[in-house]
Amino acid sequence: MADVIDAVFDAIADAAPEVRAGLPDHRATRDDQNASGDTQLEADVWADDLLFDRTESIEGVNWYASEERDAVVTVGDAEGGYAVALDPLDGSSNVKSNNPCGTVVGVYDQPLPAPGSSLVAAGFVLYGPTTTMVVARDDTVREYLVSETGATTDLGPVELPADPTVYGFGGRVPDWPPAFESFVRDVEDDLKLRYGGAMIADVNQVLVYGGVFGYPGLESAPDGKLRAQFEALPIAYIVETAGGASSDGTQSLLDVAPTRLHERTPTFVGTDDVIAALDAALPDHTN
Structure with a gap:
C-alpha cells in the first residue's frame, strides 16, 4: 500500500508545476458542463487530462475518477487495488481573477462510489504564492514545498491549532x-x-x-x-x-x-x- 500511495503523490507533485504553469493559457470558458452541472473552464479539462496521464499507469491504481468525468475509468486490475478520486482544479473560477486554486486527491481502497471510511490517504496541492502539497496518511499530516521541477521539501507535520481564529x-x-x-x-x-x-x-x-x-x-x-x-x-x-x-x-x-x-x-x-x-x-x- 505504501508504495502505491507514494507513487500517487509523487505523480501529483511532479505534475503540479506543469498545472501551475499552464493556467495562464487555459483561462477560457468552455461551452460544456461537467457531470455535476458546473460550467467548465479549459483549465478544468486540461488539468484532468494531465493528472489522468500521470496516475493511470501507476501499478496498484485500478480506478480513476474526477469531478470532470461522468464515470469511473478502470485503469488496472479491477479485482483489487486502489481508486484515485480527484478534483483536478478546485476553485478554477479563481483562475480568471488570479486568486488561489488547488488540486484535491482522495485514495480509496475500494471501487467508487465509496464511503469516507475507505479512504487510506488524501491530500491537496495549493497553487498560492508558493506551491505546497499537504498529505494525510498513516495517522499523520505533512506539508511539502513543491519546487518548479516537482521535487518536494518536507516542511513538517500539520496539526490543527486548538484555538480557532x-x-x-x-x-x-x-x-x-x-x-x-x-x-x-x-x-x-x-x-x-x-x-x-x-x-x-x-x-x-x-x-x-x-x-x-x-x-x-x-x-x-x-x-x-x-x-x-x-x-x-x-x-x-x-x-x-x-x-x-x-x-x-x-x-x-x-x-x-x-x-x-x-x-x-x-x-x-x-x-x-x-x-x-x-x-x-x-x-x-x-x-
Missing part, C-alpha cells in the same frame, strides 16, 4: 437555513472571516490558524454544493487526521457513504469545539 462559509446568505445563519452570527463574534472562493485555500487557512470552513445545505439545494467523493470526504480525512473534526450536520463526513459518484453533501471541517457547536445548532442538515 478564522471562519469561512459558502453559499448566498439569503439561501442559508435559519438555524445555520444563527450559528454563523454567533461564530462571527469571535472569529475572523476568511473566504476566497477556492475550498482548498480556505481549508488550508483553517489548518494553519484553526477555525472552521463549510458549505451548508441551502434552502434551494439541501445537499449543498461540494461533492462528497472528490472534495468533502478527502478534506474531512485531512482535517480529522490533523486533529480536527468534520460534519455533514449530523455525523462525521467519514461516516458518509455516497451511492452516486457525483453526490453532494453539506460539508463542515475545523476545530473540534466549533464543529461540536455546529452539530448542536443544526438538528439535521436540512434546517
Whole structure:
C-alpha cells in the first residue's frame, strides 16, 4: 500500500508545476458542463487530462475518477487495488481573477462510489504564492514545498491549532437555513472571516490558524454544493487526521457513504469545539 500511495503523490507533485504553469493559457470558458452541472473552464479539462496521464499507469491504481468525468475509468486490475478520486482544479473560477486554486486527491481502497471510511490517504496541492502539497496518511499530516521541477521539501507535520481564529462559509446568505445563519452570527463574534472562493485555500487557512470552513445545505439545494467523493470526504480525512473534526450536520463526513459518484453533501471541517457547536445548532442538515 505504501508504495502505491507514494507513487500517487509523487505523480501529483511532479505534475503540479506543469498545472501551475499552464493556467495562464487555459483561462477560457468552455461551452460544456461537467457531470455535476458546473460550467467548465479549459483549465478544468486540461488539468484532468494531465493528472489522468500521470496516475493511470501507476501499478496498484485500478480506478480513476474526477469531478470532470461522468464515470469511473478502470485503469488496472479491477479485482483489487486502489481508486484515485480527484478534483483536478478546485476553485478554477479563481483562475480568471488570479486568486488561489488547488488540486484535491482522495485514495480509496475500494471501487467508487465509496464511503469516507475507505479512504487510506488524501491530500491537496495549493497553487498560492508558493506551491505546497499537504498529505494525510498513516495517522499523520505533512506539508511539502513543491519546487518548479516537482521535487518536494518536507516542511513538517500539520496539526490543527486548538484555538480557532478564522471562519469561512459558502453559499448566498439569503439561501442559508435559519438555524445555520444563527450559528454563523454567533461564530462571527469571535472569529475572523476568511473566504476566497477556492475550498482548498480556505481549508488550508483553517489548518494553519484553526477555525472552521463549510458549505451548508441551502434552502434551494439541501445537499449543498461540494461533492462528497472528490472534495468533502478527502478534506474531512485531512482535517480529522490533523486533529480536527468534520460534519455533514449530523455525523462525521467519514461516516458518509455516497451511492452516486457525483453526490453532494453539506460539508463542515475545523476545530473540534466549533464543529461540536455546529452539530448542536443544526438538528439535521436540512434546517
